[in-house]
Amino acid sequence: MVFVLCCFPWQLVAARKQIKNLPGFDGLLPFALETGYLEVDEEKGVEFFYYFIESENNPKEDPLLLWLTGGPGCSGFSGLVLEIGPLSFDVQGYTDGLPSLLYKPDSWTQVSNVIFVDSPAGTGFSYSRTLEGLQTSDSETVRQLQNFLSRWLEKHPKFKSNPLYISGDSYGGKIVPVLTHEIAIAKDSDGAPFNLKGYLAGNPFTDRNFDFDAKIPYFHGMALLSDELYESTKKICRGKYLHPSNDNCVKHLDAVTEVITDINPNHILEPYCERRPRPGENHIRKFAKKFYEEISFGDSGLTTECRLLGGIYGAVQIFIGIILTIY
Template sequence: MACSTQATSNCFLCSLVFLLFCFPWQFVLAQKRIYNLPGFDGPLPFALETGYVEVDEEKGVELFYYFIESERNPEDPLLLWLTGGPGCSSFNGLIFEIGPLGFDLQNYVDGLPSIYYKPDSWTQVSNVIFVDSPVGAGYSYSRTAEGYQTSDTEAARQLLRFLYKWFEEHPKFKSNHLYISGSSYSGIIVPILTLEIVIAKESHGAPFNLKGYLAGNPITDANFDQEAKVPFVHGMALISDELYESTKKSCSGKYVNPSNIHCAKNLDAVDEVIKDVNKDHILEPSCPSPIQKPGQIHSKAIGNIFYKEEVPLGSYGQLQARTCRREGDPILMFWANNDTVKDTLGVRKGTIVYWERCAHLSYTFDVQSAVPYHLTLTSKGYPSLIFSGDHDMNAPYIGTQGWIRSLNFSIVDDWRPWYVDGQVAGFTRRYSNNLTFVTVKGAGHTAAEYKPKECLAMIKRWLSGAPL
């Protein structure tokens, strides 16, 4: 028997309540346009969207993202940006590297920190999707425990799934030139994902307008990255000629796995000499890493000042002499864990216990070298931009140069300086197969955090096809 109009309405409402209670995720909007952010004065001067994309239905893996449209033209290239770790939130890229926002930590007193607009953002010349990947990073989460078991190759596969679904929801960007990009440990993931896209295009015509990829201060292969540390610290005058020559001779130029006791002792001596040097940037102060608890700032690691008691949030202000780049991490985590902030960003309630800048993951490192991926991609002619801060000891530019040389590509444009505002911004060399290597003078790990103006000029020229 048919229901009356009122009865039908009641039936529908009852069914809707049942579905919302039993299956809440299906009824939460996957995308949210953000017009204002806590701590930012006034409306945002650019288009920001946040959201989730489910990349593994069986395990319930949801990747969170921030999408910022180009401030110049939405038809500009589209960059997928990945942050390293693995396990660091892509919010690092947005706030500290290539995005248009920053925290005013120098003037912080208490409460939520102020956020300011940064003009030297890559969103001046491109659309950027910042993805919290792999699952467990940032606000990304899984509805099952097994969903948190991930790896290099699994992260890349899930990101490929992310792109398929994201473009389905954003069809107007399908024709934009697509570039896969990232920094630090994402130097492993970027070429893996890029090759996954190429295979998908070649095998079944996947709808990706892929034009190339780029990696900053990339972790690539321990046989190059770690082997480069000793010659790097010698070249930077951090160890003596005598120690360098003794280490080089006893280790036969191989420093990762010492083959004899003399080599091991020399490497210990090198580590002892440089133990107090900041590995992210050898010219900056070396400071202890901030240790934080939910709702508190741990006071043992604020600048170069040490305290015996924990300082509750809100009492952090008035602490001056902030000399360390990472001393603001507790403030960042206070902001990201604030309920108002999470509501504004559209973070699903109950999915994240505590947001961390870099989370510890259950992660399998199943790709030991990204060099074969670079060889395949560049041999297919996909343009690549590999850039390094020349004061980075974590991923020394010497190691990056080494694996690029191992590709045996011919040099098209030999080593030369490149300029910004009439000043040398670094040095560059271009190889066959559209591979460009760039150093950013005075930058650390990672380059865009230390030299935003220069890195914006670099990416603007490279994306346009102009020589650096």
């Protein structure tokens, strides 16, 4: 049965459905969840699967967010249970078998309507009836997502007037701005039904060269590097850090790495929690820990336990810190 569902998903009923309960969740869901398929490319037979959760505050007036998880190829479900959605796995209480789901009262769906999409084709439950439909690209994904949003609003006309925000994280940094631009053009040119207000991008990936070379100035700007080390590294490496041009540059970058070893690469104000420590790094971590323990900086009030950022405040910190991200 699993083989049939995986290989022939187009035989499933592509319709909207209201979901009242989920495996692993105790009782009825305390929020309105809809799932369904929408055809985004008729010629190639591409269908996008989505999860839609109405705002638990005021669905008629609260913003409508299209959320694009990174990857490319990460399911919208991960955004729902691991990032900004109202559910999370009961990790601490897990022993065996089906994992339990817990309700998160501080999710983004408390104040916004959120559409989580499986994109591009082949991601999650999204599929293509043709092999050509699986040979996708960023530009193709943008086009199909624009079609998706247009058709979704056609089937949900009561949300056409809601403020629309295109949002996402990680690899979404390549998709979100372009999709927003295309939607803005469509809105201005043919009066498409988009009440577009802006976009959100958390720890966005844009270009490897640009992103990497921007880290060193960022470290310095946030007082994580001394003026001396920064200026020396900048001069020796000539402002290019992704591909060091000489041995002296490599040594300087090694020194930079040691300095920021104990800093969370996704958000500098959050505890650093590496799930799989790299070989050879433990002694550096221990040294840094001992160093900070011996020097009294006063009580910062920040917790140091490892945790996932999934709530409104944690996630908003990330979005407010778009310029403050180093990964």
